[in-house]
Amino acid sequence: MKQKTILKEVSLKGPGLHFGQETCLTIKPASPDTGYIFKRVDLEGKPEIPAIADLVSDTSRGTTISKYKASVSTIEHLLAATYSLGLDNILFEIDGPEVPILDGSSKYFVEAFHKAGIKEQDAELKVYEINENLSFVDEERDIEISTFPDKSYKLKVLLDYKSEILSNQYAFLNNLKDFTKGVAPCRTFVFLSELEPLLHLNLIKGGDLDNAIVIVDKESTQEEFDRLAKLFNKPSVAVQSSGVLNNLKLQFTNEPARHKLLDVIGDLALTGFRFNGSVVARRPGHFGNTEMAKLIRQHILNQKNQPSPDNIPVYTQNSKPLMDSQKIKEILPNRYPFLFVDKIMSLTKTEVIGVKNVSNDEYYFSGHYPNNPVMPVALQLEAILQTAKLFLLSSNGSDKNTYEFPQISNIVFKRQVVPGDVLIIKVSQVDPVNGFIRLKGEAFVGTELVAEADIDAKKIK
Template identity: 50%
Template sequence: MNPKQRTIKSEVSVSGVGLHTGAQVTLTFKPAPENYGYKFKRTDLPGEPIIEADVDNVTDTSRSTTISQNGASVSTTEHVLAALVGCEIDNVLIELNGIEVPILDGSAIEFVKALESVGCKEQQAEREYYYIPHNINYSEEDRNVEMVAMPHQDDYRFTCMVDYNSPVLGSQHATITSIGDFKEHIASSRTFVFLHELEMLLKHNLIKGGDINNAIVIVDHEVEEAELRELAKAFKREEIKVAKEGVLNNIELRYQNEPARHKLLDMIGDLALIGVPLKGHIMAARPGHAANVAFAKKIKAAIKKDKRKKSINVYDPATKPLYDVTKIMSILPHRPPFLFIDKIIELTKTYVVGVKNVTMNEYFFEGHFPGAPVFPGVIQIEAMAQTGGILVLSTVPDPENYLTYFLKIDKVRFRAQVNPGDSLVFRCDLIEPMRRGIAQMKGVGMIGETIVVEAEMMAQITKVKES
């Protein structure tokens, strides 16, 4: 049995400046229900849009990871997401009154402290892990980036190597054998920047919130006294010098391999955008935000592929259906020739499986490619919608007194033809719990093990008015 999902006991806030904008911003963690995941809310924008922490929403990885959705963006998400993963918290709403997550000291430790100050509580639902089933590889030959996710059933393990051909930084390694080690060994590792990068950013006014106290500055060239005086002036310090470790003396290193540890921290935060807690061993050489996101997309694609395999419903025509067509007509108001579901073979609180037997005597084949009959795509969607309607109407005790109206159908894809003689099996799963009679579903239509159609649907049930 998996451990229970967790959220925080009460809300808690942290405040600071955004690294690039320099604007003061307050971030508030709020408890969230089961299966909510991580979502950001921009409270400073009209309508307070929500941005899901999803790798498909990533829009920029140039200096940090930015996600965008519903006309809004949040940047520098990696440190706060790493803190949530490291604290093994599953469901949280993160409210922000600005575009950037505050940089704080350049690590994740202040977020960890805030979360621990309010504590966590268990929820009823179990945490559903994705166990890495086989090696998943990603590489970028031009930048010598190598990443691999390997099976490891017991925990979430990381190994990270950085090598920037820098005589100061050299080659560094960092590792944790369990995600439980994050808080003690990784969370306080701060971001780092090479001096030439810092000077470029200052020149282009790109780090308005940058402070010499929230980053390790690695000196990668000879520095004249005049240059040090300019840096001291830019960061409002009396004096800046180069320490014996080859870094500016603004801060002392917390670990000899702090840069490698911070790259590991970033990787944990970026891979949180997969949206599923993982069990496996992640190994990475020379990671960065762009590579992390590409790697996360590859793992997410593997997860989706595995889910499709698991959702395949083997149709046995000899098995007695849960609902035959007579029972279906007692629930749905549709009638021939506009009733497109013949059987319901599975029905739970979260999904339904229905069957449409496609025969040559369907009325539409007379005019729809009669020489090469193909089951029309729009009718496939209608059949899927009727299957989903059974799921929605199963939530009320008197479904015959309700109608199901579809509010939105999105992300429709037709992958293969459906022809006379095929048995088309539809499965509709709730994407999230129903609220106020509104359901959001993911629908998939299959012939055998082949997906032929898929779509996302939103429907609402409405009671029939008495005449």
């Protein structure tokens, strides 16, 4: 499966829902592995904001992402269309703080993408699997969103607003191909009890009675409806038998639930990844949606950081070593108590596997720490470096002390190493970088990666 973008750029114009500012959104193709990027072309320096959950800054009446002093609001309807159409790399150039609300749905964004055309790119698409249950619960807001392992991307939404008009509604989507007809046209909704306070707070300057379903959740007089009609420049409004204002006709009996499903898709696009999983959301909103996006994003990042099972070295206590400590001391100048490689299990032209048994009587445990002994991370790195040096000296047949490590980067320590652990150290040679020999050092306990680093080595002349 390949990554996708659009064939040509396309633009849409309209006011934002909350600020009412007329904005132009230009959607452009982007290169592979770009993801979704918003670019504020109206600001100095034209700052770019990646569409990822880490950058969510507000979810009060829509989803806002921010980086430094730049932000873009109400991005969820646009991202729902982008993600559902299978687009992976898009640049959104916008000249204002808010995506145009248009009709309050994803319909016109879908039409714009079809107008632009969709093309495959010369890059493979990675789809990640959710392999454990993930849950976000907010008892105060009465929100519950869970994601379960599944072989495909599925969503279910349940609304329960304890309202006679909108008591229980349900919507589901088992295939993103059904988004265009069944979800994209569904418009946002608002309760009548929320409408006037929002107007008085100037929070829906770009809203009108053509881009939102108004649910009548309180007793109101015709005089109040007439005042509302005047605010929105309508001749009149009244309540339909369905319990909504007659400003719009419902396209589906469960249109509010379908719109909430649309919002979930858009907010979960902020994971930054394609994934298979079944999402079940009860009373979802932008806050809960984006919190779930953060959980899924972290879950996938953890997967990306874990090495493939094929790359994890296998070691058993009964395995016969290629080199014991005596042979190692013939190659390395290090001696007790500063020799941190006990055995070499295998050695090839591109890779070495070493072992360090972390015993209870290591000298450093008396001070690090007596009641909770932990191997210092500096010594974990030292064990990796000694294994790397042994690899270089053995592979190149050079004299001792003929290599140095001018740069060690991307150092990550993932968990504590304690007495009784067996540190399995793998050092692999990768492509040279800037004239240096580049090595990848990894340390495992069992099958768990506990430390890693990129090592640049240089021969001393």
